[in-house]
Amino acid sequence: MNPALNEPIDTGYQRPRDPAEIWLARQWQDILGFAVGIRENFFGVGGNSLDAARVTDAVMVEFGVQLPLNVVTEHPTVERLATLLRDYAGSLSGPLVAIQDGDGTRPPLFLVHPDHGQVGPYCGLAHALGEDFAVFGIQAVGLYTDAEPRRTVPAIAAAYVDTVRAVCPTGPYLLGGCAIGAAIAYEMAALLDDVRLVAAIDHELLEPPGTGTVRRWQQPPGRSDLPRILASWQERDLVPHDVAPEFAARSLRVWQANQDAVRDWRPSPYTGPVDVFGLPPAMALPVTAVQRIHECSTDGRLADALRELLG
Amino acid sequence: MVLSVRRRIADTARAEPDRTALVGFGTDLGQQVMSWREFADRVADAADALGAALDRRTRSCAVVLAGNTLPAAIGIAAALTAEVPVFPLNPGTPPAERDALLGLLGRRFGHGYLMDAQLRPQRMDLPAGPEPPAAAEGPGQLNTVAYLLATGASTGIPKISARPGPLRYDPARTPSVVIRQAGWRSGQRQLIVGPLYHAAPFSAFLDALLDSNTVVLQPFFSAQWTVELVRRYAIEWLQLTPAHMREILRLPDPDPAGFASLRAMLHTAARCDADTKRGWIDLLGPERVFELYGATEGIGVTLVRGDEWLARPGTVGRGFLTQIRILDDAGHPIPPGTTGTVFMRTPQRIGRSDYVNGRAIRTTLDGFATVGDHGRLDRDGYLYLEPRDHDTINVGGEKVDPDEVEAALRDHPAVIDAVAVAVPHQTLGSVVAAHIVLRPGASVRKAELAAHCGRRLAGYKIPKHFTFVDQVPRSAAGKIQRWRLAPYHQNGATPP
Numbered sequence: 001m002n003p004a005l006n007e008p009i010d011t012g013y014q015r016p017r018d019p020a021e022i023w024l025a026r027q028w029q030d031i032l033g034f035a036v037g038i039r040e041n042f043f044g045v046g047g048n049s050l051d052a053a054r055v056t057d058a059v060m061v062e063f064g065v066q067l068p069l070n071v072v073t074e075h076p077t078v079e080r081l082a083t084l085l086r087d088y089a090g091s092l093s094g095p096l097v098a099i100q101d102g103d104g105t106r107p108p109l110f111l112v113h114p115d116h117g118q119v120g121p122y123c124g125l126a127h128a129l130g131e132d133f134a135v136f137g138i139q140a141v142g143l144y145t146d147a148e149p150r151r152t153v154p155a156i157a158a159a160y161v162d163t164v165r166a167v168c169p170t171g172p173y174l175l176g177g178c179a180i181g182a183a184i185a186y187e188m189a190a191l192l193d194d195v196r197l198v199a200a201i202d203h204e205l206l207e208p209p210g211t212g213t214v215r216r217w218q219q220p221p222g223r224s225d226l227p228r229i230l231a232s233w234q235e236r237d238l239v240p241h242d243v244a245p246e247f248a249a250r251s252l253r254v255w256q257a258n259q260d261a262v263r264d265w266r267p268s269p270y271t272g273p274v275d276v277f278g279l280p281p282a283m284a285l286p287v288t289a290v291q292r293i294h295e296c297s298t299d300g301r302l303a304d305a306l307r308e309l310l311g
Numbered sequence: 312m313v314l315s316v317r318r319r320i321a322d323t324a325r326a327e328p329d330r331t332a333l334v335g336f337g338t339d340l341g342q343q344v345m346s347w348r349e350f351a352d353r354v355a356d357a358a359d360a361l362g363a364a365l366d367r368r369t370r371s372c373a374v375v376l377a378g379n380t381l382p383a384a385i386g387i388a389a390a391l392t393a394e395v396p397v398f399p400l401n402p403g404t405p406p407a408e409r410d411a412l413l414g415l416l417g418r419r420f421g422h423g424y425l426m427d428a429q430l431r432p433q434r435m436d437l438p439a440g441p442e443p444p445a446a447a448e449g450p451g452q453l454n455t456v457a458y459l460l461a462t463g464a465s466t467g468i469p470k471i472s473a474r475p476g477p478l479r480y481d482p483a484r485t486p487s488v489v490i491r492q493a494g495w496r497s498g499q500r501q502l503i504v505g506p507l508y509h510a511a512p513f514s515a516f517l518d519a520l521l522d523s524n525t526v527v528l529q530p531f532f533s534a535q536w537t538v539e540l541v542r543r544y545a546i547e548w549l550q551l552t553p554a555h556m557r558e559i560l561r562l563p564d565p566d567p568a569g570f571a572s573l574r575a576m577l578h579t580a581a582r583c584d585a586d587t588k589r590g591w592i593d594l595l596g597p598e599r600v601f602e603l604y605g606a607t608e609g610i611g612v613t614l615v616r617g618d619e620w621l622a623r624p625g626t627v628g629r630g631f632l633t634q635i636r637i638l639d640d641a642g643h644p645i646p647p648g649t650t651g652t653v654f655m656r657t658p659q660r661i662g663r664s665d666y667v668n669g670r671a672i673r674t675t676l677d678g679f680a681t682v683g684d685h686g687r688l689d690r691d692g693y694l695y696l697e698p699r700d701h702d703t704i705n706v707g708g709e710k711v712d713p714d715e716v717e718a719a720l721r722d723h724p725a726v727i728d729a730v731a732v733a734v735p736h737q738t739l740g741s742v743v744a745a746h747i748v749l750r751p752g753a754s755v756r757k758a759e760l761a762a763h764c765g766r767r768l769a770g771y772k773i774p775k776h777f778t779f780v781d782q783v784p785r786s787a788a789g790k791i792q793r794w795r796l797a798p799y800h801q802n803g804a805t806p807p
Contacts, residue, residue, distance in 0.1 A: 012756075012759070013756055032758075033775055033776055034777065035758060041762070044761075045758050045761035049531045050532070050558060069533045070338075073531070
C-alpha cells in the first residue's frame with residue numbers, strides 16, 4: 001500500500017529550513033533509522049503504516065494535536081507535513097533546536113546561528129557528520145516570536161550558556177558556529193568549564209556557492225520592500241513557501257541586531273584553542289587565542305576534519 | 312443447495328436488501344456505506360461489463376487493484392460472479408515487480424482485464440510466457456480457476472498460486488468448517504484489516520461475500536483505528552496478523568470493553584510470540600482467541616483456541632480435518648517429540664493450489680505434502696513449529712527473499728556487494744537489514760539506497776537498516792553466509 005509512490009522519490013538530501021521541518025526531519029530519522037531530505041517520500045524510502053502512526057504519535061506528544069490517521073499518506077514529505085505543524089509549532093521558537101540525536105556515545109555539538117539567526121544550514125553539516133553525532137542548533141531569539149533580540153555578544157552568550165546547561169549541566173562542551181556564531185561560541189567558552197572545542201566555521205563550507213540554486217543568505221537587504229524580500233527567499237528555497245509574512249521583518253531585525261553586536265564585540269579572555277575551518281571569520285578573534293587552521297577545500301572535508309576533532 | 316456466486320449474492324440482497332453489505336472509507340476517510348441491494352446491483356453491472364468485454368478466444372483473467380476500498384471489493388465480487396479468474400494486485404507494487412507478476416499470469420492467460428476505479432474492464436495484453444496459453448476450448452475452460460494470489464509462500468520468491476474454481480456457495484462448506492469452528496457466524500459483522508491482496512483477508516472476504524456478512528474495510532492499518540472500528544461497528548469477527556496484534560497491545564490501556572462485541576479474533580500469517588499471545592488472551596479471554604496455521608497452498612490446517620494454547624504454550628494446535636506426519640530427511644516417519652519436516656494431508660484436496668510458475672510442493676506417494684516447515688508433535692497430536700531453516704525474512708507476515716533485495720542493492724552504482732538479513736522489530740517480528748560493501752571511494756546516503764530499493768521492490772522489502780562493511784562473508788564456493796551477519800535468528804535461536 002504505497003499510494004504516494006508515484007511521486008518523485010529521488011530528490012537527494014535537501015536540508016530542512018525552519019524549526020518545524022527540523023523537528024519533523026529528526027522524528028523521521030528516529031523512526032526510519034536514517035536521515036531523509038525534506039522532499040523524499042516517506043513510503044518510497046521504506047516507511048510503512050506503522051512508522052506513519054509513530055509520526056502522528058510523536059506530533060500528538062509534542063504538540064498535543066491529533067492529526068488525521070492518513071496524514072502521512074496525504075503529506076508524504078517533511079516539507080508537506082511541516083505545513084500542517086507550523087500553526088502549532090510555537091514550542092519550537094526557543095533557542096535550542098535538536099537537529100540530530102546521535103548514538104549517545106559522545107557529548108553533543110552545539111552550533112550557534114550565524115548573523116541571520118537561523119540554524120537550518122547546520123542540518124547539512126549534521127547529516128555529513130553522520131547519524132552517530134548528536135547536534136543541537138542554537139537559533140536567535142525573535143525569529144519566530146516578537147521577542148526583542150539581544151544586542152551584545154556577551155549577553156547573547158550568557159543566555160545561550162543557560163540554554164546549553166539546561167541539557168548538559170556539565171561538560172565536556174563542544175561549541176561552534178559561523179560568523180557571529182563563532183564569536184558567541186567563543187564567549188560561551190569563556191563562561192563554561194571543560195570546553196573541548198570552539199569551532200569557527202566559514203559559512204561557504206556549509207552551503208558552497210554554485211551548487212544548483214543559490215541557497216546562500218546574502219547580506220541583509222534594506223527594509224524597503226519586505227514582501228519582495230520574502231518572495232526572493234522563497235524563490236531561492238531559503239524559507240518554506242508558507243512562512244509567516246512577519247518572518248521577513250523579524251529576520252531583518254535579528255540580522256541587524258547581530259551585526260550591531262559583533263561590531264561592538266570586545267572578546268573576553270579565553271586561553272583555549274579556536275579551530276578555524278576555511279576562511280577565518282570577518283570579525284577579529286583575539287590574538288590571545290590559539291588558532292588552528294583547517295583548510296577544508298570542499299564541504300565534505302569540513303565534516304571529515306570536524307569528525308576527527310570530535311573523536 | 313450449491314449456488315453460483317451470482318445467485319448467492321442475489322439471494323442475500325433479496326432477503327435483506329437494506330442491510331449493510333460494505334462499509335468503506337474514501338481518500339478523505341469519509342465513511343461510505345453500501346446496502347446489499349446496492350452492492351448486488353453494482354456487482355451485477357460490473358460482472359456484465361466484464362463478460363461483454365471478454366475475448367472468448369483466449370483464456371483471460373481479471374486484475375483488481377485490491378486496496379481495501381469499495382471499488383476493489385465490488386471488482387473482486389464481479390469477477391467471481393462472471394466466473395473470470397481474478398487476481399487481486401497490491402496497488403503499491405512497483406513497476407518491475409508488477410511486470411514480473413503479470414509475466415507469471417501471461418504463462419497461463421492471454422489477456423488480463425484490469426478493473427479500474429469505475430469498474431470498467433480495461434484489456435491489457437499479458438507478456439507471453441514460454442508456453443503459449445492454450446486457446447479456450449469451451450466455456451468450461453474459462454472457469455478452471457476461481458482466483459489467483461501472489462504469494463511468497465515459504466520461500467519469498469514471487470509466485471502466484473491458483474485456486475481451482477469456479478467459486479461456489481455450499482451451505483455445508485461456506486465458510487470452511489475450520490473457520491466456522493473459529494467463532495464465525497452467518498450474517499456477522501466483520502472487520503477486514505489486512506489488505507485484500509493477501510491470502511487470509513482475501514479468503515475472509517470471499518467467505519463474507521457468500522455468507523451474508525456486513526464487511527467493514529479498513530483501508531490501511533493503524534492500531535487505534537482498528538480498535539475504534541471494532542467498537543463503532545460492534546464488530547463480531549476479526550482476523551489479524553501477529554504484527555497487528557503487537558501494535559494494538561502497544562496502545563496505552565487497550566480497553567477490553569471496546570472488544571465486547573467480538574466473538575472471535577483469528578490470527579494467521581506468521582508465528583506469534585508468546586507475549587503477544589498472552590496479551591490477547593488477557594484482553595479477550597482464551598475462548599475468543601484462535602490461531603490458524605496452514606500455508607496458502609491448502610495442504611492442511613491446524614487450529615488452536617486460547618485455552619488449548621494456555622495448556623500447551625507454543626503449540627499451533629491439532630490438525631483440523633488434516634492428518635499430520637513428521638518425516639525425517641529420508642522420508643521416514645519419526646516418533647512424537649522428535650523434530651522433522653511437517654507433512655500434512657487433508658481429504659479436501661479439491662482446494663489445493665498449484666503453482667502457475669511450475670514450482671511444486673513436495674509430496675509423498677500417499678498424498679502427504681509439505682511447504683518445508685519443521686516441527687514436532689506431542690503425544691496428543693499438537694503441533695509445535697521449529698525455526699524455519701531457510702533465509703526468508705518474515706516482515707510482519709510478508710515473506711521477503713533476501714536474494715531479491717541483494718540483487719536490487721547491487722544494482723546501485725555505488726554498491727559492489729550486499730547481504731540482506733532479518734533483524735528483530737518490536738511489532739513486525741523482523742525487518743530487513745542490509746550490509747553494504749561500497750565501491751572504493753564511493754559514498755551514498757542510506758535514504759538514497761532505500762529510495763533505490765523502493766523503485767524496485769515492494770515497500771516492506773526495503774531495508775530498514777543499512778550497515779557499511781568492508782566485505783561480506785562468503786563461503787569458499789562464493790555462497791553468502793548470512794548467519795555470520797544475522798544478529799538474531801527469526802525464532803530466537805542464536806547462530807553458532
